Amino acid sequence: MTDSDARQQLLSALYKRGIDLGPDDVNWAFESQKTGAELTAWIQEYLDASTFLTRDELDLYEAIRGQGSLDLQPSDTVPLQEFDIMDAIDSLKASTAAIEKHSKTLEAQRGALLAFKAEGSQRQEISFFQKYGQESGRLLFAVSARLQHQTNAALNSTQVDDLLHQTKHHLTEAEKDSTRATAIMKAVVSERLAADDQVFEALEKLTPKMSETKPLAVESTTIDKWTRALASLRVLEAKAHLDANLKGFGDCGGQTSDAGTPALKTDLEGLQSELQTLRDEIESVVQMVIGNEIRDPLLKNVQSLEGHSRQTRNGWSSYLLSTLHHLVSQLESLNSGITSLQSYNTTLHSLTTLLQEDSSESPNTAQTKGGQSLGIGSNTSSNKLRPAAEIPGPATYAAQALRRFCPSLTQSTNTNLINRLDATTAEATSRLRGQHVTAVNATLESLSKSLGEKQREFMRVTDQLFVNSRGSSVHLGERHLEERLGRLNRGVEEVAPLVARADVR
Template identity: 25%
Template sequence: MANILFDDLTKILRDRDIPFDRDAIRSALNDPESQTAIREWMEEYLGPDTLLTKDEAALYATLSKSGEAERLAAQDLSSIQGLNDTEIQDAIEELKRSTAAIEKQSEALKSQQNAMSALVKNEKRTRQSRTQTSNSQLKKWNAQKGHVSKAIEELSQSLAYQSADLEQQRKASEASVKQTVDDILRSDDKLLASLQKLASDLDPIQSDDDKAISRIKDLCARLIKHTVEGIRTKLDRIYLHALQNSARSEEPDSQETTDLQEELESLYSEILPVAQMSAEQQFLQPALKAIAAADGQGQERAAIAVEYVCRPSNISTQS
């Protein structure tokens, strides 16, 4: 009970900016007799009928500070005519209308404030979402750029190793190819020199002719194989050089690299037919024609041999 009285009393004093001693009030409320007297005094003088509201207390303080309260207290208020019921009612109605207008205006302002707050929140969310999207896209682009750079570096290293291996193979096989070509040319010279003699003895089942044709096919296939490997090695070196230049550039063009690779693959498919045609025209066909010309009976067998040797599948298998 004492705590309730203490809280009520101190709240009234504090709301009206009246200084008070908390300890003195609490000490007085701890005494049962004083507590009863204080409670009765509060009920009599601090009730709604006798206690000024906060606004009334503030108005009185203002009037007292300006001296207006003393002037009004000194006036004779008996000469002031009071308001009749109609005037009071009209004043009340006018006050109600004013209050309603103020409330309506307050609601409109509140709605505007809510709309503005919602707009600000939406704008803030939109800006945050846009910022997050931009940051996410930037991180994604950086990650993709790192992956592409790493892939290009790995591919460049791999091609460098392959190019080095192919270069070693080319150097190792260059001497062998030259020797093979020389052997083929010498063999062709000997073969052409003995074609006339062999033509007279040409027989479909003659083993010497079969060995010669087999030897010719084998030599042509080996020549085609080494020619194809040499051309492919040069193309690989060109592709590796172009890829390294693209990787060193600030903005690697992946489309250009892809187009170059597709063009190389297209060239790869054309190397074998061209090399085959060249070998046939320079060595195989002249040799077989010479054999066929030596004896009319060997023409059919030579034609069959030419057709067999000219098949791409046969050359591919030998290479």
């Protein structure tokens, strides 16, 4: 800094702070070379921007000097320091990163919601069939209740035929609805199985790519060989350079050894021994340097690549497992819908068969009654038909039917027929239960065959997927839960025949 610059800086500082000193008061200090140099050094040291008070600091200083003491009351305004600003910037960066991460998570959730929405339509179809099965069951119960009520109310009248006609009509409509539901269920099952086949084909194509492990371009053993070779080269180079220096030093020492003193010779020998010690330590030092600077970073990069490849394979494995679990849950839902629909169809078929048997017996009874009426009319044309006398005692369903269609039978004959009808009803009920159990077993067997093929495909995919895993096997749930479910299934299979033979009337 020149004297003129120092003078100008001093005058500016005096003017800004209102000190009543002008150029005349300052110039005399710069007239002498010694005082000018000292004043320039003082200005450069104490009037620098880093040592100057700011305007706010100056005002605070003047206020404190005017009051003579500091204000003990703390100020509400906290001054912002540089580290506060840096912390605020770091917080903003962290919050921005968190917001970006959250936005990515929301995008992933949005994709998952769209996928669930697409699957929701299929689940609605399945729920429609379940609801349809429930409504059909209610309709069947209502039809049965109405049939019993109207039968009890109209056994002694001609409304039995109308009731049978209405019942047949309701059963026909129910069979049509059941047929439509069965066709729709078959279409849904076919479509679901076709989609599952496509998914399995895609998984089979993807699994070999996921199971194969790409060899690394450079292995750790190769890196060790390279570093050992490089260390050997560096050791040889350093030793050769040191030997050359020692040789030159030895030549110089040999020339001066004749004229030197014994003390000088002793020092030279000590130096040579120290150099030889350094020469022996070159190899360990070079290996340590190469290990820290070259070998360790390369090994860390190789390990990071292996860890990234392992994480990628684990992520794809989790995705495949979740996909397969979802497919199994869909098949279980379809299985439950098919089972309920099959039981409903079996019940409808049994009711239709019973009504057909009753309708086939009714015309024979009507013909017999008509023949008796014709015979009576030919013998006594003047007499009119009278209603048959009622059977004394509590009238059951079978007794009322016999009284309606066979009025000429005696009380003992009615009792025998009622017993036979009870036996026939029990036999028909047992046959109905047997048919129900057979239909359920056939449905379960067909489903088990279909699901068995899917299970074998699933096991092939998982075997290829987990061929390199620790256990070489996979479980969709915990092992003890699967064992409990297996025991529960075996218990259900043992109890099912007993439930089928139980009397539920």
